[in-house]
Amino acid sequence: MARVCGVLMPITSLPSPYGIGTIGKEARRFADFLKASGQSIWQILPVGPTSYGDSPYQSFSTYAGNPYMIDLDTLVKDGLLTKKEIKQFNWGNNDEEIDYGAIYYSRFQVLRIAYENYKALDQKEFSSFKRKNSRWLKDYALYMAVKQSFDNKAWTEWDDDAIRMRDPKAINRYTRKYRDEINFWKWIQFEFYRQWDAFRAYVNKKGIRILGDMPIYVAMDSADTWANPDIFWLDENRAPVCVAGCPPDYFSATGQLWGNPLYNWDYLKETGYRWWMDRIAAADRLFDITRIDHFRAFDTYYAIPYPADNAIGGAWMQGPGIDFFDTMRNTLGDINIVAEDLGELFDSVKELLKESGYPGMKVLEFAFADDDENDFLPHNYEPNCVVYTGTHDNDTILGWYAQAEGWEKEHCDRYLGLRYGDEVNWKFIEAAYKSVADTAIVQMQDILGLGTKARINIPSTLGGNWSWRIRKDALTEELSARLLALATRYARLEEI
Numbered sequence: 068m069a070r071v072c073g074v075l076m077p078i079t080s081l082p083s084p085y086g087i088g089t090i091g092k093e094a095r096r097f098a099d100f101l102k103a104s105g106q107s108i109w110q111i112l113p114v115g116p117t118s119y120g121d122s123p124y125q126s127f128s129t130y131a132g133n134p135y136m137i138d139l140d141t142l143v144k145d146g147l148l149t150k151k152e153i154k155q156f157n158w159g160n161n162d163e164e165i166d167y168g169a170i171y172y173s174r175f176q177v178l179r180i181a182y183e184n185y186k187a188l189d190q191k192e193f194s195s196f197k198r199k200n201s202r203w204l205k206d207y208a209l210y211m212a213v214k215q216s217f218d219n220k221a222w223t224e225w226d227d228d229a230i231r232m233r234d235p236k237a238i239n240r241y242t243r244k245y246r247d248e249i250n251f252w253k254w255i256q257f258e259f260y261r262q263w264d265a266f267r268a269y270v271n272k273k274g275i276r277i278l279g280d281m282p283i284y285v286a287m288d289s290a291d292t293w294a295n296p297d298i299f300w301l302d303e304n305r306a307p308v309c310v311a312g313c314p315p316d317y318f319s320a321t322g323q324l325w326g327n328p329l330y331n332w333d334y335l336k337e338t339g340y341r342w343w344m345d346r347i348a349a350a351d352r353l354f355d356i357t358r359i360d361h362f363r364a365f366d367t368y369y370a371i372p373y374p375a376d377n378a379i380g381g382a383w384m385q386g387p388g389i390d391f392f393d394t395m396r397n398t399l400g401d402i403n404i405v406a407e408d409l410g411e412l413f414d415s416v417k418e419l420l421k422e423s424g425y426p427g428m429k430v431l432e433f434a435f436a437d438d439d440e441n442d443f444l445p446h447n448y449e450p451n452c453v454v455y456t457g458t459h460d461n462d463t464i465l466g467w468y469a470q471a472e473g474w475e476k477e478h479c480d481r482y483l484g485l486r487y488g489d490e491v492n493w494k495f496i497e498a499a500y501k502s503v504a505d506t507a508i509v510q511m512q513d514i515l516g517l518g519t520k521a522r523i524n525i526p527s528t529l530g531g532n533w534s535w536r537i538r539k540d541a542l543t544e545e546l547s548a549r550l551l552a553l554a555t556r557y558a559r560l561e562e563i
Contacts, residue, residue: 072500072550072559073108073278074101075459076511077123077523078136079165082539086158086170090266091138097542102273104547105554107561109270110278110508112459112523114263114353118288121167121533122524124360125286125327127211130203130349132259135174141262147181165534182254196257202345203290208252209238210290212245221288223306232305233293263353271355274561278405278508279354281347283361284311284327292328298335298342299328309370312378313361313410319527322369322378329370332387340391344398351402362406362427365391366416392423405453405506409433429454429504431495432467435478444482445502454504456495456513459523463512464492466519492516493549500557507559514550515541 081088081097088094101109115126116133123133142148156173159166185193197204210222217225229237242249270277285291287307292299300308311327335343350357364386371381395402408420408427420427429452434443441447448454456464468476468491479485483494492513499507512521512535524532554560 069561070505070557070559071107071561072507072509072554073106073110073275074104074511074514075110075455075508076537077112077459077533078114079112079123079133079533080511080523080536082162082537084158085139085153086173087135087165088536089136089138090262091141093539094138094266095269098270098273098275100542100547101275103544104550105560106550107275108278108356108506108508109275110358111280113280113282117533118286120529121165123280123533124282124325126282126289127214127286128203128207128290129281129285129346130200131207131256131290132263134178134255134259135170136262137178137255137259138262139177142181142258147184148177152180153177161536163536163538165536167534178255178258179251181258182251185254192261193254193257196260197253200256203349204253204256206294207256207290208249209242209245210293211252212248213241215248216241216245222293223287231293233296267353276355277353278356278358279350280358280360281350283359283364284325284329287326287328295342298331300331301328307373309381310373310375311364311369312371312381313369314378314381316410319378321527322381323527324371324375324378329368336387336390339398340387340394343391344395347395347402348399351399356403356405358405358407359425360407361410362408362420362425363410363412363416366419367413389419389422409458424451426451426453426505428452428458429502430458430461431455431499432457432461432464435471435475435482445498445504448503450503450505452504453506453508454499454502455507456492456499456509458510460526461510462519462522463510463517464495465513465516466522469518490516497553497557500553500559511537514546 076097077088078090078094079088081093083089083093098109113123113126114133114136115123115128116131117123118125118127139148139153143150143153156177157169158173159169213225213230214220214222222231225231227237230241267277296305302308307328309329310325311329312324313322315322347357366386366388367383368386369378369381370384371378404425406420406423406425406427408416409430429443429448431443431454434441445454457467461467462470468479471479483498485491485494496509496513499509521535523535
């Protein structure tokens with residue numbers, strides 16, 4: 068495999084006059100920056116519609132695109148909106164931080180204006196989209212319409228048990244009652260995918276591949292769980308028996324209680340993992356490479372009895388193992404996958420990763436916590452891996468270094484050859500680039516040399532996450548030239 072490099076940059080963190088990054092002009096400008104910088108991979112976070120807490124890892128659908136990412140200027144260009152209509156709404160007043168409250172209030176009002184205007188246009192392309200995506204789109208749009216009718220409560224709290232339990236008569240009744248509202252949610256997805264295809268085509272033409280992120284679990288409050296209860300470990304009232312998370316680790320002393328429903332792997336295996344095969348095929352339709360979050364759960368997964376206050380009382384259970392990936396190859400062919408193999412790893416997890424052949428992840432911020440046998444130290448790498456300075460769950464390099472324990476910082480200084488006055492973030496970037504790892508990915512915040520304030524997420528916390536935005540003037544020619552020089556020096560330029 069060729070040696071390549073890339074940047075981890077959430078789409079929502081791009082500059083925008085409308086409070087949040089989109090797949091419009093600024094996304095193309097960022098692709099131009101990557102091309103000029105010798106980068107061939109743009110890694111992003113999940114692109115599904117976000118729910119309470121704004122986490123892209125808790126989405127209303129594993130198939131749907133995030134309405135926030137639809138570019139409003141493109142809708143103006145298409146004659147569906149005017150600048151005046153957009154500017155009448157509040158999009159927040161901080162160019163470096165997303166105001167999700169303002170976005171939530173304004174975004175859907177603007178999209179409804181565009182939808183009403185779209186009704187007067189030819190519907191052939193929209194009708195074709197609805198037919199081709201009916202398997203997931205019908206349930207998702209109905210779910211969103213019904214959810215809104217119940218004051219946006221989670222489906223487990225809907226006042227009508229008939230629709231909550233998906234009684235066929237109730238399905239028909241609500242479908243008739245909210246016909247136009249359902250069509251609105253379908254149109255949003257039509258517009259997202261239409262814009263996404265144009266965005267991806269532009270990025271690919273630049274010789275850049277999109278590395279997308281697919282959470283292993285789906286949200287309890289999602290169209291997926293509501294529409295497919297058989298594939299999840301639920302009781303007769305469709306409440307979870309156990310939920311997902313991970314035990315105490317580097318990130319949290321009480322573990323991480325994610326709260327996602329766990330899978331009924333026996334049922335999934337009996338059905339040839341069809342739901343999963345459809346899901347992976349959908350990810351492959353969006354991305355050039357798919358990172359499977361929490362890969363280790365295919366070997367053994369952590370089950371926490373529901374309800375729980377934290378993740379301490381969970382237990383490890385057996386996942387589907389290599390049978391899942393054999394089925395995937397037989398069903399879908401070769402899909403470009405990166406396995407997120409972080410956290411507590413048993414030997415069986417490492418064996419599954421080796422057997423699958425997928426590249427795992429190495430994180431430099433984890434490298435200096437103990438001795439030279441640490442797997443995250445570059446001299447212990449094998450080529451088939453992806454090295455990161457840090458991930459979206461880590462602090463920035465400068466934030467990490469400022470708060471590191473004295474002995475950890477000494478180990479880091481000694482290993483990287485850090486001296487007084489050195490730029491710590493660039494020493495980390497260079498270490499990643501010159502490692503034997505086939506792929507090196509760097510957070511945009513680390514390239515910019517930003518501190519803890521620019522951190523994307525603190526695991527096991529709610530509020531204040533996922534809000535960092537890049538300044539519009541940050542993508543300078545000097546920065547691009549510096550990245551290109553490193554990519555050239557360490558043979559990470561790739562012609563596609």
